[in-house]
Amino acid sequence: MTVLNSRVPEGPLADKWTNHKNKINLVNPANKRLIDVIVVGTGLAGGSAAATLAELGYNVKAFCYQDSPRRAHSIAAQGGINAAKNYQGDGDSTYRLFYDTVKGGDYRSREENVYRLAEVSANIIDQCVAQGVPFARDYGGLLDNRSFGGVLVSRTFYAKGQTGQQLLLGCYSAMNRQIARGKIAMYNRHEMMELVIVDGKARGIIARNLVTGEIERHSAHAVVIASGGYGNVFYLSTNAMGSNVSAAWKVHKKGAFFANPCFTQIHPTCIPVSGDHQSKLTLMSESLRNDGRIWVPKKMEDVKAIREGRLKPTQIAEEDRDYYLERRYPAFGNLVPRDVASRAAKERCDAGYGVNATGEAVYLDFASAIQRYGKEQAHIHGLDENDKDLVKKLGTEVVKSKYGNLFQMYEKIVDQNPYETPMMIYPAVHYTMGGVWVDYNLMTTIPGLYAIGEANFSDHGANRLGASALMQGLADGYFVLPYTIGDYLSADIRTGKIPTNLPEFDAAENAVKEQINGFVNNKGSKSVDYFHKRLGKVMWDKVGMARNAEGLKQAIEEIRAIREEFWKDVRVPGAANEYNEELAKAGRVADFLELGELFAIDALHREESCGGHFREEYQTAEGEALRRPEFQYVAAWEYTGNPGEAIMHKEPLEYKNIEVKERSYK
Amino acid sequence: MKLKLKIWRQKNANDKGKLVDYDIDGVSGDMSFLEMLDVLNTQLIEKGEEPVAFDHDCREGICGTCSLFINGEAHGPDRLVTTCQLHMRKFNDGDTIYIEPFRAKAFPVVKDLVVDRSAFDRIQHAGGYISVNTSGNTQDANAIPINKEHADKAFDAATCIGCGACVATCKNSSAMLFVSAKVSQFALLPQGKVEAKQRVLNMVEQMDKEGFGNCTNTGACEVECPKGISLENIARMNREYLAASFTSNT
Ligand SMILES: Cc1cc2nc3c(=O)[nH]c(=O)nc-3n(C[C@H](O)[C@H](O)[C@H](O)COP(=O)(O)OP(=O)(O)OC[C@H]3O[C@@H](n4cnc5c(N)ncnc54)[C@H](O)[C@@H]3O)c2cc1C
Numbered sequence A: 001m002t003v004l005n006s007r008v009p010e011g012p013l014a015d016k017w018t019n020h021k022n023k024i025n026l027v028n029p030a031n032k033r034l035i036d037v038i039v040v041g042t043g044l045a046g047g048s049a050a051a052t053l054a055e056l057g058y059n060v061k062a063f064c065y066q067d068s069p070r071r072a073h074s075i076a077a078q079g080g081i082n083a084a085k086n087y088q089g090d091g092d093s094t095y096r097l098f099y100d101t102v103k104g105g106d107y108r109s110r111e112e113n114v115y116r117l118a119e120v121s122a123n124i125i126d127q128c129v130a131q132g133v134p135f136a137r138d139y140g141g142l143l144d145n146r147s148f149g150g151v152l153v154s155r156t157f158y159a160k161g162q163t164g165q166q167l168l169l170g171c172y173s174a175m176n177r178q179i180a181r182g183k184i185a186m187y188n189r190h191e192m193m194e195l196v197i198v199d200g201k202a203r204g205i206i207a208r209n210l211v212t213g214e215i216e217r218h219s220a221h222a223v224v225i226a227s228g229g230y231g232n233v234f235y236l237s238t239n240a241m242g243s244n245v246s247a248a249w250k251v252h253k254k255g256a257f258f259a260n261p262c263f264t265q266i267h268p269t270c271i272p273v274s275g276d277h278q279s280k281l282t283l284m285s286e287s288l289r290n291d292g293r294i295w296v297p298k299k300m301e302d303v304k305a306i307r308e309g310r311l312k313p314t315q316i317a318e319e320d321r322d323y324y325l326e327r328r329y330p331a332f333g334n335l336v337p338r339d340v341a342s343r344a345a346k347e348r349c350d351a352g353y354g355v356n357a358t359g360e361a362v363y364l365d366f367a368s369a370i371q372r373y374g375k376e377q378a379h380i381h382g383l384d385e386n387d388k389d390l391v392k393k394l395g396t397e398v399v400k401s402k403y404g405n406l407f408q409m410y411e412k413i414v415d416q417n418p419y420e421t422p423m424m425i426y427p428a429v430h431y432t433m434g435g436v437w438v439d440y441n442l443m444t445t446i447p448g449l450y451a452i453g454e455a456n457f458s459d460h461g462a463n464r465l466g467a468s469a470l471m472q473g474l475a476d477g478y479f480v481l482p483y484t485i486g487d488y489l490s491a492d493i494r495t496g497k498i499p500t501n502l503p504e505f506d507a508a509e510n511a512v513k514e515q516i517n518g519f520v521n522n523k524g525s526k527s528v529d530y531f532h533k534r535l536g537k538v539m540w541d542k543v544g545m546a547r548n549a550e551g552l553k554q555a556i557e558e559i560r561a562i563r564e565e566f567w568k569d570v571r572v573p574g575a576a577n578e579y580n581e582e583l584a585k586a587g588r589v590a591d592f593l594e595l596g597e598l599f600a601i602d603a604l605h606r607e608e609s610c611g612g613h614f615r616e617e618y619q620t621a622e623g624e625a626l627r628r629p630e631f632q633y634v635a636a637w638e639y640t641g642n643p644g645e646a647i648m649h650k651e652p653l654e655y656k657n658i659e660v661k662e663r664s665y666k
Numbered sequence B: 001m002k003l004k005l006k007i008w009r010q011k012n013a014n015d016k017g018k019l020v021d022y023d024i025d026g027v028s029g030d031m032s033f034l035e036m037l038d039v040l041n042t043q044l045i046e047k048g049e050e051p052v053a054f055d056h057d058c059r060e061g062i063c064g065t066c067s068l069f070i071n072g073e074a075h076g077p078d079r080l081v082t083t084c085q086l087h088m089r090k091f092n093d094g095d096t097i098y099i100e101p102f103r104a105k106a107f108p109v110v111k112d113l114v115v116d117r118s119a120f121d122r123i124q125h126a127g128g129y130i131s132v133n134t135s136g137n138t139q140d141a142n143a144i145p146i147n148k149e150h151a152d153k154a155f156d157a158a159t160c161i162g163c164g165a166c167v168a169t170c171k172n173s174s175a176m177l178f179v180s181a182k183v184s185q186f187a188l189l190p191q192g193k194v195e196a197k198q199r200v201l202n203m204v205e206q207m208d209k210e211g212f213g214n215c216t217n218t219g220a221c222e223v224e225c226p227k228g229i230s231l232e233n234i235a236r237m238n239r240e241y242l243a244a245s246f247t248s249n250t
C-alpha cells in the first residue's frame, strides 16, 4: 500500500486555485493546434470540456454511444444546479457552499477540491445565461432560486424540472459551434472499448462503431474520461439504459485507481417498482421536497386498509399521519440530505408501514402546499381565502407551474393524479460518488489520463447533495480541466501526432476483437439481461441501502458465481460487424460483473457508516450513521488481474478549514 | 393481455425490409411500450433469433432517443408523451399493433426501427448556438433582466428533445417545428438577438440541404410533438426569416 499524492497546491485554502493557475505551465495558441485530445463522453462534463478545449485551440475528438451528444444522460437531470451567487441575500457564500458540501458528503471528500468547486460555481451560471440557457426567472426578470436537501439557503438555479436538459443543450450548442469550426470531430454511436498506453502515458483509445461494428484506433496526446456514473450495476436505477462503467473500468484495468466504489447514492424520491418487467426507475426530483411532505400512516390498521384498497390516503386524518422526517429531524424536516431521507423511508417500510402492495412505498403529499399557495394567491388577488374550491384551484396552478412536467411524468407511469392523491415514492439507486481516482488536477494515476464529472470520485465524499452533480460536471469541464490539462500538455508541443500503428495499438485492438468474437461465438442459452438482473438483485439486497459483513461476503461469492456463469452461458445473437445492441450490452455487463465485486469488497472493508454507505454494525443508538475516524481516507483500489485481488491505496483526508463534527440535521 | 405485433424488420440501410408478425402474451398494463418490446426480445434471443433493434436510452421522455411509429402515429396513441412513456394500458387485449420506424428521406433506416437523425445535428451545427466563449469571463447572470414572459416562452421552445416525431408525422417530412423551436428560443432572449439574422438563414439553408420538405401548415407536427412545441414557433421563425432575407446582404 502506498499513500497517494493528491498534488494539492500550497497556500491558504481560498488562494490555492488562483495561485495554482498562476503557476502552471501554459501552451501557446499556435502550439495547441499541434495537440490532440480525446474526450469520451458528451454529458455536462465531457460536453463542456470538449467545447472549451476546442475553443482554446486543441484538436478534440469526442465520443458518445448515443446518436447525438445532446442525448447524454445529463439531459435527464431535473431539479437544478447549485451556485454560491447569494442572489437571495440569505447568507450564502463560497465558504457556505463549501461547508455544506463537505458536511453533506459526511467528511469523506477532499477539502481543496470542494473549495475550488464552490469558488467557480458562480461563474457557471454567468456562462450558461450567456449561452442562452433559459433558467427560471421571477416577475422582475431576475433569476429565481429554490432550496435543496441538506442546506438552509436557496442557491439552486433551475429550469422547471428540466434543468439538466437545458444545461446540456447549452453545452451541446457550445460543441456545435466548435464542430462547425472543425475543431471538434464528433463520433456519435461509438463506444470506447479500450485505453491505449504508450511509454506509460495515455495515448489513445480503441472504439467500436456501433452502427457498422468496425473497430477503430484513435490517438491523442491526452485522454479524458467523462463517461458518467455506474449506478446501473444495480440493474434498476434512475440512470439511462445505456449508462455504463465500461470506459472507467477499462482504464482501471489498465492502471487507473478506482476510488470508494461503495459510495453510492440511493435517492429517496423515486417511483416504486411495479413488477418484474421493470427496466428502469424514474426519479421524482428532490425539488419536490420543497413543497411535498413525506408520511406514512401511524396506525397499522390504516396501512392494511390502504393496501387492500378499503381506504384512500386522503381519508386519513391529519393526526393519524406520521410525517416521520418532520418528527425525527425538526430542523431540516423534509429537506434532510438524501441518505438520511432514504434510510428513514426504509426504516418505516421495514417496520411494516409501506403503503403499496409490495410494502415498499411512502407518500409524498402536496395537499398542504396547494392550500398554502392557494391562500397566498387568493390574498394577492383580493379573493376569498375561505373558498375551498378556489383556493385549491389557485394552489394547483402554482404547483403546476413549478413541477408540472414531473407531475405529468408521475401520472403517465402510475396512472394516478398527484394533484388529487399523494404520490407514492421509494428510494432507488441514483448516483455514484465513487469513481476513478484523480488528483487536484483531475488526472488519474495514469499520466495523461483525466477523469471528470460523475466518472471521477471527486467532490461529493460519501453523499452528494442535490444539485451538486451538474455544478461539478460543468465546473470540471468549463473551468478546471481546460487549465490543468495545459500543464501536462505543455511537455507535448514537440511530440507530433501519435501514430496508430504502434504495437500498443495492435495489442489493444486484438484484445477487443478477441472479447467480441468470444461473445458472438459463445453458444450460451441466456440473454445478457438475465445476468444483469441477477447481479442487480444481489447488489440491491446485500450491497444496497443497508449492508453488513455477512451479507457482503455472500454477495462477493454470488457475484463471482454469476460472472463465471455469464462467460459460459451468455447468448449474444447476431454478428460482430453490424449494429448489435446485445453485443454492446454484453461488454457492459461483463464490466459490471467485475465492478460489482470490487464494490462489495470496498463496502466490506469500510467498517463504519458514512453518507450513503450504511453498515448495520456501525450505527448510533438512534439508528444514525456512525462514522469512525480511522476511516477518514479515500480508498483507491489498484487492479492486479482480478477484482478480488485489488490492492488498496489510501489518500488520507485532512480537514484544516472545517471542524469534523457529527452530522446532525435535527 | 395478448397482442399481435406487426413489426418492421430491416437488416440494414440497403435491405428492403418488411413487416413481420409476432404474438405476445402476458402483457400487463403497467408495462411501458418499450418494456413490452424487451419481453419480446428476451423471447427471441432465447429462441436463438435476432431481437428487434430500436433506439432508446433514458426511458423517461427527455433524451429524445426513442422513436417508433405505432399504429400510424409517432410515439403512439397517447398525447404529450414519447414512446418510452407510453404504457400498455392504452391498448386492449387482442389488439393488433403496427410498429414501424420514423420515416423520412432525411432519416434513413439504420436497422429495423432505428433511424439516422444526424441531419438534425447538422442543422444545429449551422447555427444552433450563441457565439460566446466558455471562458467564464462573461457578465453577471443578472446583469440583463429578462421579461418573464419571454423567458418562459424561450424555455418552452427549448424543451424540444430532437426526437423527430414532427418530421415523421408531417406528410411533407418538414423539419420546421424542430428548427423553429431553436430559432425561437434564441430569438426570444437578448443574448441570442445579436446573431439572430444569420442564425435563421443558416439553419434554414441547412434544413433544405438535408432534404426535409416544405411546411404547408397542416399542423400535424404540433399534435404529435411529445413536448407540445407550439406552431407559434413556426410563425415566429417565418417572421425572422423574412426579416433576415430582406435586410441581410449575404
Ligand atoms: C434522473 C436524474 C436526475 C438528476 N437530477 C440532478 C439534478 O437535478 N441536479 C444535479 O446536480 N444532478 C442531478 N443528477 C445527476 C447528474 O445528472 C449526473 O451526475 C451528471 O449529469 C453526470 O454528467 P456526466 O457528464 O458526468 O455524465 P453523463 O451525462 O452520464 O454522460 C456520459 C457520457 O459518456 C458517454 N459514454 C459512456 N460510456 C461510454 C463509452 N464506453 N464509450 C463512449 N462514450 C461513453 C455517454 O454517451 C455520454 O455522452 C440527476 C441524475 C439523474 C439520473
Ligand code: SF4
Residues within 6 Å of the ligand: B159, B160, B161, B162, B163, B164, B165, B166, B167, B177, B178, B181, B224, B225, B226, B227, B228, B229
Ligand atoms: S419539435 Fe417536438 S416532435 Fe419535433 S423534434 Fe422537437 S420534441 Fe420532437
Ligand code: FES
Residues within 6 Å of the ligand: B055, B056, B057, B058, B059, B060, B061, B062, B063, B064, B065, B066, B082, B083, B084, B085
Ligand atoms: S428513451 Fe429517452 S425519450 Fe424515450
